[in-house]
Amino acid sequence: xxxxxxxxxxxxxxxxxxxxYFMLDGFDLGAGSLLxxxxxxxxxxxxxxxxxxxxxxxxxxxxxxxxxATFAAFPKAYAVMFSALYSALLLLLFSLIIRGVxxxxxxxxxxxxxxxxxxxxxxxxSLLPALLLGVAFANIFKGVAIDQNGIFQExxxxxxxxxxxxxxxxxxxxxxxxGAIWVAFKTMDPLSERAGNLxxxxxxxxxxxxxxxxxxxxxxxxxxxxxxxxxxxxxFPALAVIAYLSVPVFLNKKAYFKAWVGSALTIVAFxxxxxxxxxxxxxxxxxxxxxxxxxxxxxxxxxxLKIMTAVAVIFVPIVLxxxxxxxxxxxxxxxxxxxxY
Amino acid sequence: xxxxxGYVIRNGRAELDSFAAVLTNSFAWWxxxxxxxxxYVLSGFFVLGVSAWHxxxxxxxxFFKKSFRVAAIWTVIFSLYLxxxxxxxxxxxxxxxxxxxxxxxxxxxxxxxxxWALFAxxxxxxxxxSVEFIKVPKVLSLLAFHDPEAEVKGLKEWPKExxxxxxxIFWSFRIMVLLGLLxxxxxxxxxxxxxxxxxxxxxxKVLVWxxxxxxxxxxxxxxxxxxxxQPWIVYGLMKTKDAVSxxxxxxxxxxxxxxxxVYGILEVICFWLIAYHARKGPEPAEATLKVxxxxx
Numbered sequence: 001x002x003x004x005x006x007x008x009x010x011x012x013x014x015x016x017x018x019x020x021y022f023m024l025d026g027f028d029l030g031a032g033s034l035l036x037x038x039x040x041x042x043x044x045x046x047x048x049x050x051x052x053x054x055x056x057x058x059x060x061x062x063x064x065x066x067x068x069a070t071f072a073a074f075p076k077a078y079a080v081m082f083s084a085l086y087s088a089l090l091l092l093l094f095s096l097i098i099r100g101v102x103x104x105x106x107x108x109x110x111x112x113x114x115x116x117x118x119x120x121x122x123x124x125x126s127l128l129p130a131l132l133l134g135v136a137f138a139n140i141f142k143g144v145a146i147d148q149n150g151i152f153q154e155x156x157x158x159x160x161x162x163x164x165x166x167x168x169x170x171x172x173x174x175x176x177x178x179g180a181i182w183v184a185f186k187t188m189d190p191l192s193e194r195a196g197n198l199x200x201x202x203x204x205x206x207x208x209x210x211x212x213x214x215x216x217x218x219x220x221x222x223x224x225x226x227x228x229x230x231x232x233x234x235x236f237p238a239l240a241v242i243a244y245l246s247v248p249v250f251l252n253k254k255a256y257f258k259a260w261v262g263s264a265l266t267i268v269a270f271x272x273x274x275x276x277x278x279x280x281x282x283x284x285x286x287x288x289x290x291x292x293x294x295x296x297x298x299x300x301x302x303x304x305l306k307i308m309t310a311v312a313v314i315f316v317p318i319v320l321x322x323x324x325x326x327x328x329x330x331x332x333x334x335x336x337x338x339x340x341y
Numbered sequence: 342x343x344x345x346x347g348y349v350i351r352n353g354r355a356e357l358d359s360f361a362a363v364l365t366n367s368f369a370w371w372x373x374x375x376x377x378x379x380x381y382v383l384s385g386f387f388v389l390g391v392s393a394w395h396x397x398x399x400x401x402x403x404f405f406k407k408s409f410r411v412a413a414i415w416t417v418i419f420s421l422y423l424x425x426x427x428x429x430x431x432x433x434x435x436x437x438x439x440x441x442x443x444x445x446x447x448x449x450x451x452x453x454x455x456x457w458a459l460f461a462x463x464x465x466x467x468x469x470x471s472v473e474f475i476k477v478p479k480v481l482s483l484l485a486f487h488d489p490e491a492e493v494k495g496l497k498e499w500p501k502e503x504x505x506x507x508x509x510i511f512w513s514f515r516i517m518v519l520l521g522l523l524x525x526x527x528x529x530x531x532x533x534x535x536x537x538x539x540x541x542x543x544x545x546k547v548l549v550w551x552x553x554x555x556x557x558x559x560x561x562x563x564x565x566x567x568x569x570x571q572p573w574i575v576y577g578l579m580k581t582k583d584a585v586s587x588x589x590x591x592x593x594x595x596x597x598x599x600x601x602x603v604y605g606i607l608e609v610i611c612f613w614l615i616a617y618h619a620r621k622g623p624e625p626a627e628a629t630l631k632v633x634x635x636x637x
Contacts, residue, residue: 079586082586083586083587083588086586086588086592086596087592087596090596090599094599094603097603097607098603101607105610105614108614108618109614109617151587152587300356300357301351301356301357303356303357303358303360304356304357307357307360
């Protein structure tokens with residue numbers, strides 16, 4: 001089957017949507033997973049909610065868009081992926097539902113036990129999605145057991161293989177680092193300083209996990225094959241490394257926003273590394289590469305892709321503009337006067 | 342999925358043929374113009390109900406009289422609109438989804454100048470209505486096709502496996518229409534009393550107890566729309582049983598109860614929280630100010 005330019009455009013956009021999603025929701029999921037470690041008392045916890053509260057729902061829309069783009073541009077890949085990863089995605093969905101409710105409900109009643117229940121659900125609802133997304137994407141990189149009819153031949157427990165779990169751990173620590181930097185940027189001392197110091201430690205753990213993950217990927221997946229074929233692609237992992245090395249430099253200077261940008265760039269470049277390694281697959285088959293779902297055999301008709309491209313050209317700039325605007329409005333440091341959450 | 346348009350069957354699947362046809366799908370528009378305003382009606386009656394509760398207790402009278410007035414105007418517009426739009430939408434169903442219409446009316450035999458029964462009990466096993474009274478001649482033809490002599494296809498026109506479950510749709514439709522008319526009446530009464538609601542405590546009590554009714558009407562309508570198109574998932578094109586994903590029954594057997602439990606718990610908490618805040622009334626001006634400064 002021949003590849004057309006719109007399939008390539010939508011593969012790139014698919015990657016961009018996931019990259020932006022990880023970059024944005026990564027910090028609020030990460031901050032949530034640090035609720036107990038950073039939030040020693042009610043004041044600090046509220047500051048963590050306040051630091052992520054105005055952003056988390058907008059960030060999660062990127063997840064819906066990424067899923068929606070998969071559905072519209074590559075419907076067959078969407079169908080197979082969502083059936084194969086059914087249990088994992090269902091857990092992800094429940095975690096995100098409960099988490100969203102926790103954020104909005106915790107401040108709607110004054111009793112301390114009410115708050116502590118929602119705090120626990122917020123913590124779990126932040127930790128689990130990071131883990132599950134990592135497991136899901138590591139398995140996509142590795143390929144899942146789909147046969148020639150696109151039917152998944154294994155179960156959830158096969159997805160929890162060592163490589164998948166390493167991916168899950170990597171996402172958890174990467175998001176936690178990202179979230180700690182965000183909290184450091186958005187809050188006042190002493191919470192800010194504590195978050196900055198924690199970020200430095202988490203940075204080291206994440207670094208080790210990335211090195212392990214890259215090495216394991218080389219041994220267990222075909223994700224590096226494209227790099228050997230087209231060395232220009234090394235620009236993505238190289239960019240990820242440079243951006244990542246800038247993070248501790250800025251952290252030591254307490255330039256938290258710059259550190260966060262460095263961390264965000266790392267996530268984007270790292271996602272680009274994985275997506276570029278997948279090309280032209282969307283979902284490789286671990287049974288036989290011939291059963292893999294590619295951008296050629298799983299895409300919508302060219303007309304659909306053309307219309308989607310036109311819609312994206314019009315609306316993506318609008319979405320980006322109001323997203324940046326919203327971040328600007330809420331860019332101030334959190335103080336004790338902020339009581340919405 | 343209710344009325345697919347703008348596609349061609351190519352490469353073993355439905356592919357987009359005309360985006361304009363999809364955007365101008367009349368069925369989709371009538372449904373959109375039905376569901377969104379029904380949410381407006383629901384919100385309007387919610388505000389009316391909460392305001393009525395507080396007015397009955399003389400809490401913050403000036404605040405709640407104002408909210409009552411705004412909600413009364415809003416609700417009467419959309420409630421009366423929905424009755425008219427609902428009728429047009431019904432005629433659209435008659436034209437595009439004859440099996441759904443036949444099930445909504447439990448209409449078994451194809452006939453010209455079909456009558457409409459004020460009350461009936463469908464009997465699916467014997468393909469008839471076991472009870473039917475006050476049947477007004479020609480009214481169904483008139484309602485569905487705006488022509489008293491028009492032919493209305495009966496359920497027997499289709500094989501059993503291509504008919505939706507009749508009783509559920511029949512009753513859901515009756516509940517929706519009855520509640521729609523009742524809500525229309527309440528909205529007119531609330532509108533008449535919009536400037537002095539405290540003078541009619543009876544109406545206020547009715548409006549408090551009325552809060553669940555728009556929810557029931559909306560659920561019943563949803564049942565008509567979605568169960569009514571069965572056995573098709575894409576009307577006339579693909580059956581629901583052919584659209585099932587290759588999942589093990591264990592996975593679905595776990596996920597469905599999980600959805601029911603999680604949503605059930607959330608619903609209880611949500612209702613409790615809404616009632617708690619609705620009873621508490623408006624926040625003191627100072628607190629509102631704080632939230633506003635934060636937003637600014």
